[in-house]
Amino acid sequence: QKEVEQDPGPLSVPEGAIVSLNCTYSNSAFQYFMWYRQYSRKGPELLMYTYSSGNKEDGRFTAQVDKSSKYISLFIRDSQPSDSATYLCAMSASNTGNQFYFGTGTSLTVIP
């Protein structure tokens, strides 16, 4: 079983839609949860970071962590064509260690 599972999509939505991206994980030691955005033929860039359970909001983006269910989500409100990218979840058990576990990524296209 993979440490992190993520639906690869692809996901296609109209501009202005609310997008929900999700990951599940199996390792209860994970405490640090990240979402990276990767544009085509580019390296990933950190989008959101959450420690432990709860919600975090940054503009149109909201990250949720439910540790009891081992489930994390990224919501994008009022989606824009510029949000078209692959979104990767990532997790680690420590913020001082060097082992990070990534999901496979979900490809999102926002249609104008």
Add this chain to the structure above:
Amino acid sequence: NAGVTQTPKFQVLKTGQSMTLQCAQDMNHNSMYWYRQDPGMGLRLIYYSASEGTTDKGEVPNGYNVSRLNKREFSLRLESAAPSQTSVYFCASRHPADLYNEQFFGPGTRLTVL
């Protein structure tokens, strides 16, 4: 401030050939990483270096070697390339005390092994 740079951007090798992928960062980060990204597999850690002079294996180290030449540079070597090593390779760096656990990624090297 260039961030993380990788060379080359593209490479085609024949089976059995060797090559070295270069990575450099100018952010004074201690930790550096090499990942490969394959369709349906996501990013998988090949090797990482917590500091100058140290390297450790990640999830998929077989067929690769690394060198942490100095604090800035971390190279990945394929001694005898195989078609299974066709992939996109990303180098990343991170400050170990970074509050957000953020890794900074380079633009990637697209490698094809025939």
